[in-house]
Amino acid sequence: MGLVVQKYGGSSVADAASVKRVAQRIAATKRAGHDVVVVVSAMGDTTDELIDLAEQVTPVPGGRELDMLLTAGERISMAVVAMALGNLGVEARSFTGSQAGVITDSAHGKARIIDVTPGRIREALADGAIAIVAGFQGVSQDTKDITTLGRGGSDTTAVALAAALDAEVCEIYTDVDGVFSADPRIVPAARKLPRLAYEEMLEMAACGAKVLHLRCVEYARRFSLPIHVRSSFSDRTGTWVTDISRTDPSSTQEGSDVEQPIISAVAHDRSEAKVTVVGVPDKPGEAARIFRAVAEAGTNIDMIVQNVSSVATGRADISFTLPKTDGTSAVAALRKVQPAIGFEDILFDDGIGKVSLIGAGMRSHPGVSATFFDALATAGVNVEIISTSEIRISVVVRAESVDEAVRAIHTAFDLDDPDGAAVVYGGTGR
């Protein structure tokens, strides 16, 4: 009966009634004999409301002050959760990120955790109390200013604390039952995955599955910390994310044939756009100049393809995908370097979607690609860009073909749940 770290998102603590329900669950975990550390996000829409308030005062709030403002949100939720536990007769103490020892760099709004020194949490646990910790926040090592961790910050806080406290498991509570083999709103027969390897979860997070953030999975993998993604609305087992690959027979809970290619899930992402730089002079270094210009505009590029250069013109086209929201600044950056590089044009296309097949088993099964592209061809889906890793195949298709592509691949790899339709899934990228 070791330590359990539980993380509850904003929708799990949206109002007083939700907070009371969460408190019941926390108290039950404690009664079962565990030490419990709880990480909470801000209640419901609190963070958005605080951002609205800031924008009423200034169009460009400073990072230090915006972090100070936003961290009020978790301060409220953690105190209220601790009170609700007190009302159940369970001692709970709330701690800010700073009090919990979440030490970060000074990058306001997207701080990185440098160290976790949870001395006060250990004291609270030693006293038999439950520790409630504000997610998403920390304190800068250099300036002692309050910082926020940015997207996925509360999940990352939970995993970081769990690692520092050597917890048995980090439970991430959400409003869905776990990680699914596809978005059930597209594939009604998608099934809940009982178990995923870290690298599969990382690929899924990178490919549009929103249930866990890339960053928290990376952190968990580094410390081999098991994550259990589950619903705060039920007691069902969710999805375990661990370092035991699903191709390891001892972990194959479903008794499936381990010699079959093990494919976990189909992910999709409609948040990207495609930029094509037309007629790039085919000289060494031109592609690097293009990508440097885009990087300096603060944009992360995802997939890249360069077509074969035309013998007649000595020029090639380079296409890449990037977050839609970065499109304007990336195109502007490219326009600036156009005269120097001498390419012909820039095309911006936000009518695309990305569909990915993920599975740790595919690395040893050469037939996966063939099945994948057969399925797309049979469904009449045209592929614009292809990108692969050892455990993933991704394609860019027209946005309107995404649903059809997801369904075709899901069926082709026998991922459909034999027991019928899954519950509706709110956690992937639509």
Add this chain to the structure above:
Amino acid sequence: MGLVVQKYGGSSVADAASVKRVAQRIAATKRAGHDVVVVVSAMGDTTDELIDLAEQVTPVPGGRELDMLLTAGERISMAVVAMALGNLGVEARSFTGSQAGVITDSAHGKARIIDVTPGRIREALADGAIAIVAGFQGVSQDTKDITTLGRGGSDTTAVALAAALDAEVCEIYTDVDGVFSADPRIVPAARKLPRLAYEEMLEMAACGAKVLHLRCVEYARRFSLPIHVRSSFSDRTGTWVTDISRTDPSSTQEGSDVEQPIISAVAHDRSEAKVTVVGVPDKPGEAARIFRAVAEAGTNIDMIVQNVSSVATGRADISFTLPKTDGTSAVAALRKVQPAIGFEDILFDDGIGKVSLIGAGMRSHPGVSATFFDALATAGVNVEIISTSEIRISVVVRAESVDEAVRAIHTAFDLDDPDGAAVVYGGTGR
């Protein structure tokens, strides 16, 4: 051009528009060459809303967690004020009570300031920035937990910081023009007092004037720190509270005759009730047993009167006043000790009011009492209890006579403003 500490209450920072207005004023003070430290309360009704939230979760929120919750209110306002200053091109940094070095004891909800170590504030000022500090909060020296200072806490934070930083003045911004010679809703000709001694302000605060809290005036007096009470809606000079007595000719700005008894103001208070313990055996120690019982119920007694004991019965009546809100618990405590002490009955009367005349000049002018009681007699006001200090005379009268008593005394001491009616005054105890 020294350091100015400014404190803005919740009504001065109620919404984004108010925050922007306050930021303009702060920026103007900085531009005038001052170093500026600003103490803010929570915006508008934030604190009440947070208390409501706590009550939805538990009827008895723990003190530690309630303080953690409530301090989110000032965290929001201080960050927003700092952002608004940033928007004006003025560098401002916000600090929590803990970051500002407000060290307290561990009495959650009513913590006392033990020490102020404003190292980070000094750094910010040295960098040319304005420091924005959360009022009402500190950090416990022993437990390192976040505390709140209770009633008058933000004013006290401002005065304590001003003292620790050796400020020229602590400006308390409010929604009235300063401290008045009486409540203008009762006395339309009441005038704004340009200057008051600490002890006069203390007596006024104790007698129902709500514009400054007793505790912050006591703190300012201990450090001889000038307080300037003024309106956040105008640039007019308000009321200076200093240790220069108004009988000191050098401080008599109005050129009045210093040989005249200097009377500052008439205060009134309708928040008290009167308890009469009837037929107390006239033996040494009985009064002490009564007041001990009331004190153990957590009640502060204000005025006390004991009538002459009856020769026939050997018994006397003891009356005292106390906050109306403490009436139930005080009476219950007395009922418990009634058999042991053997008094006859307890009467509770919440239909009273207290009217007080305050002025540092009255100590050397024996005619003051005569004029005071003449005025009440002429107005037909019956006096139930009398209490005096060197610079104050207070009487308990029927609640319905309070207005008449205030007007009669105000006129009798020539306090009416020769220039006519003052602006309406929202700061005293109605």
